[in-house]
Amino acid sequence: MYETVAFYIFSILTLGMFGIVVMSKNALYAMSALAGGMIFISGFFFILDAEFLGVVQIVVYSGAIMALYAFGMMFFDTTRDVSEKMRSKKIAYTLSILSAILIVAILCIPLVSESIEASYPAIENVGNIQMVGLILFTKYLVPFELAAIMLLVAMISGIVLASKKMDEHLAIEEDECEMLKEGK
Amino acid sequence: MITLTHYLILTGLLFAIGLVGVMRRTNLLMLFFSTEILLNAVNIGFVAVSKYYGDFTGRMFAFFIMPWQPVK
DSSP: OHHHHHHHHHHHHHHHHHHHHHHOSOHHHHHHHHHHHHHHHHHHHHHTTOHHHHHHHIIIIIIIIHHHHHHHHTTSOTTSOOOOOOSOHHHHHHHHHHHHHHHHHHHHHHHHOOOOOOSSBOOTTOOHHHHHHHHHTTTTHHHHHHHHHHHHHHHHHHHHHHHHHHHHHHHHHHHHHHHHHHHO | OOOHHHHHHHHHHHHHHHHHHHHHOOSHHHHHHHHHHHHHHHHHHHHHHHHHTTBSHHHHHHHHHTTHHHHO
């Protein structure tokens, strides 16, 4: 009963929030709605007995990503409306509806087949978070390490991209210092 | 009672919203927002399937989708 009510409330809220994200002309409204939608999605994870994922969702998305976008938004003029020029409305809407139907069909295929067995079934008397740890650090250790390397590569490339101009600024400052010294 | 189909339909709807966003938006930042919607929709689908089949693989898959966002 509670599950049903929670599911419908969260789905309506999430759909509304993401609708605002897609349709809003103001970039600030879109970002705030996206943060709200992310938190409501973590509600689904809690309903589905995936507490760890829910907590990670709140921490990663609304904590890290939103702060990142908020900083990114400072480089844009947020008071100005975002102009959208649709070249072909019909094609865009038809394509999106078709691909949504395709996704539902793809996800419904497991329901049709009956001989599906869980490869990593949940063990009794073992908590959800404990189970996540057990599987993550045994079966999925290599993908876990690869994800860590991927994050490191992204961080280094970000620093490299940002630091090209930093060198120039530093050089200019040094020149100015030398000129000042010579002036003395 | 909520079944797996409910969750999959919700996933499809959210994915459709994200796709509309990807096709509609021309600003780069707004495009990133739409791709986040797409990834989150798929995450809900994975977790729902993993719950109703009693399998942890889907949950792990959803977990490994998450680090892609900061990388982007």
